[in-house]
Amino acid sequence: IFFRHSLAHGSKRHTMMKSLWRAAICALLLGAAEGNMNGKPGQYKIANGNPASPKAYSTDYNAEYFDVYGPTIKTRYSEVYWKMQEAVPIPEAIRKRFHNKTMAIVGYEVDQVQVTPQGDVPVPITWAYNHHYECWMLNSKKARMVKAKSDARAIRLGLNHGAMEHWKPEILDPSDDSEIPLTQFFSEGNGGEFRLSYHGYPKGYAQFIESPDIVHVMPMQIDTRNRDMDTPAFKPGPLPRASRIPASAGYSGLIECPCSDTLPKKWGMSYGARSTGRCRTPVKNATECFSGARQVMGSSKYVEHQVSASSKAGGCSVERHVDGTADIFWNSAVGRGCASRRPADSLMVSFAQSVVNLTVALATQEAPTAATITITGPADRWFGVGFGADAMCVHMVSDECPEGGPYAIVVSGESVTERKLAFHGAGDVLPRSVTVQSSTVQNGYRTVVLTRPLSGASPKHYTFDPTKPSMPIINAKGCGLPFAQHCGHAPATLTFFATNTPTCVCEGGIRGTIGGNPFPNPGPCSPQPHGDLLWQHNPTCSVQTYVGGLRCCRDGKSLLDADQPVPWPDQYLEYSLKFRFYFEEYVPARPAYVPSHQNLVRLYWTTEAFAGEYDVPQCLPGTPAADCIHVITSRWKVREMMHNCSLRTGDGSCTGTGSTDPNQTAGVKLIYAGPHCHAPTCLSMELYNADTGRLLCHMEPVRGQSVDLYDEHGFLAIPPCLWGDIAEGLLEPELLSLDTTLLSIKRNNNTLGHTGEMASWQMRGIVVPRHPKTPAREGVLAPGKGPVGMDVVE
Secondary structure (H helix, E strand, C coil): CHHHHHHHCHHHHHHHHHHHHHCCCCCEECCCCCCCCCCCCCCCCCCCCCCCCCCCCCCCCCCEEEEEECCCEEECCCEEEECCCCCEECCHHHHHHCCCCEEEEEEEEEEEEEEECCEEEECCCCCEEEEEEEEEEECCCCEEEEEEECCHHHHHCCCCCCCCEEEEEEECCCCCCCCCCCEEEECCCCCCCCCCCCCECCCCEEEEEECCCEEEEEEEEEECCCCCCCCCCCCCCCCCCCCCCCHHHCCCHHHHCECCCCCCEEEEEEEEEECCECCCCECCCHHHHHHHHHHHCCCCEEEEEEECCCCCECEEEEEECCCCEEEEEEECCCCECECCCCCCCCCEEEEEECCCEEEEEECCCCCCCCEEEEEEEECCCCEEEEECCCCCCCCCECCECCCCCCEEEEEECCEEEEEEEECCEEEEECCCCCEEEEEEEECCEEEEEEEECCCCCCCCCCCCCCCCCEEEEEEEEECCCCCCCEEEEEEEEEECEEECCCEEEEEEEEEEEECCEECCCCCCCCCCCCCCCCCCCCHHHCCCCCCECHHHCCCCCECCCCCCCCCCCCCCEEEEEEEEEEEEECCCCECCECCCCEECEEEEEECCCCCCCEEECCCCCCCCHHHCEEEEEEEEEHHHHCCCCCCCCCCCCCCCCCCCCCCCEEEEEEEEEEEECCCCCEEEEEEEECCCCEEEEEECCEECCECCCCCECCCEECCCEEECCHHHCCECCCEECCCCEEEEEEEEECCCCEEEECCEEEEEEEEEECCCCCCCCCCCCCCCECHHHCECCC
């Protein structure tokens, strides 16, 4: 009744919800007298209890806790919500209590709730599907969240979940040489299983954080609620044509992010440049050469040549000249390789054709005229270029731009000015460092040739680096000659080549986009033994065959096709993610006493081997149902999960300084291993020590059997594996050396085909040093214990 009422009278109720949240609905609650936040006592499970122990491990939390409610999530049917939310303060009493002290977080719970005067009302998973969440707790006096482009490391660590950008903590003030982290990351059991998957640690283990005061949450939610549902039983809503899930499945096909026709796919051959040697994959003919060279090297004018000369570079090559023009050669003779060295007088030159035409020529040695900049734009308007950035901000931090905009050159008639732009503002005029060599007008366009030194005249002037192969720029034109709001702008990239030197043009593989976002090239899948997806020709590996998953889930966008309007456009679902953090006070080592807890580091791997997701292909027609099982595997070394960086100043993935050095580190002991897979196709996940054949963890999901909350039909709870004290009912942890080979095996039911499936290991463990080191100010350690409670191997 409540949910039907909340949808019919949504605006009034949800205004109240927002007011409640803004009034800081973050209460400190002590003890565990009320039991766990989710489900019934004892409902959480683990996958590997110790049958030889006289007692079973208790998954009922027994510690102090505090609750944090995230900002309101508001969606319509089929809409994706996927964004970083505003910071939420943790309760003031907790902030004061742990000022300059270390909190030991021993577990947490998560739910999605509507806040009412009568208390929290959980939102069924069949209404709002949590695809995943990421949560950070920070000491905001010394750290903040920043947005960064997703590089290979972010992809390897699963920090971006397929997005082109990701958020990470940036340390502002580490202050001292302490090993206590200033941030913590929570992302275990973080999908549709999140409400009833156990997120607790054995006694004596915790995630450490110093002086925590805020929490950031980045949820990815999919609205799957049919607004015409009049019973607790699931009722499907409209699905895009790409969905592989029938209406009779008992759950919504939207949870697999099928690619709708609103996100068109485009692909074609890409081309790259090679300055030495020969192409690994050469261009096939002259037609392809003349087309591909234009992709590789921008130019104001191209001249095409077909030759047969063994003295020139064989195949396809291009030579750039200082005026921005280029000669393209197709040499049918075998020829020599690309140039191994360039002439001493050659320059590094790039040309870009965008809102303005721009040529930049850089000498390799500093001089007053080392940089020559040629800009062409409309003669009756101002035009300009900003260097070293692809937006009006050099370095974005959360929603702020502390460094302002880039250095820019603005041309307005005969006037040329240099500016340090503001964030979406005109900024300040800088002292002149350029010399105008010429300014001419022809056919309505003004061309200005400027020179200046490579080094900036001040920190606000841009410094050109001729050793860098590329440079981002922004360029714009105005509505008239006075410098004001632009009437056209765009980012672009300058790619530099040496002049009068043959550069080979090579095939670079298929490159494409989905809905305008680039698909990885080379593709996201890794070869064996890291993963099986390439060997299996999994559709997720290629833009040509990709049909669903994270790349087709976009924040604020509907998953329906273009001709499918949202059936209930004015009916919103509003709710919040709620986190309950269980904590204890960390007591450092003192004479004759070991520390109260050992700090758990994050150890992460994906069976899909950095693809971030994969397709489960449907079994062949006629296959017996019991045999419709799809299997993928991955093998890797423990050291591949280690990241040699400071626990205090790292981004949540660091395993400590020296943790990758076998002379300093004996290995790791797993304490928590949480598999992550999706409902309802996931059958099992297994983790082996491949060197010994020993099974470390075997997990089979617990599936819902009814329409009740926390037991919705087909949805999962995923029991993790835990290791600790036998007296607690656990198996003892096994020391895994840095060179131990691990094996993951993932099984899925493939009676139906599925997209966007995952098979990750979200683990926590302790790093075991080879030799103890005496921690400053923390007294004498008990034998066999290292700093911050680490086990030690002599």
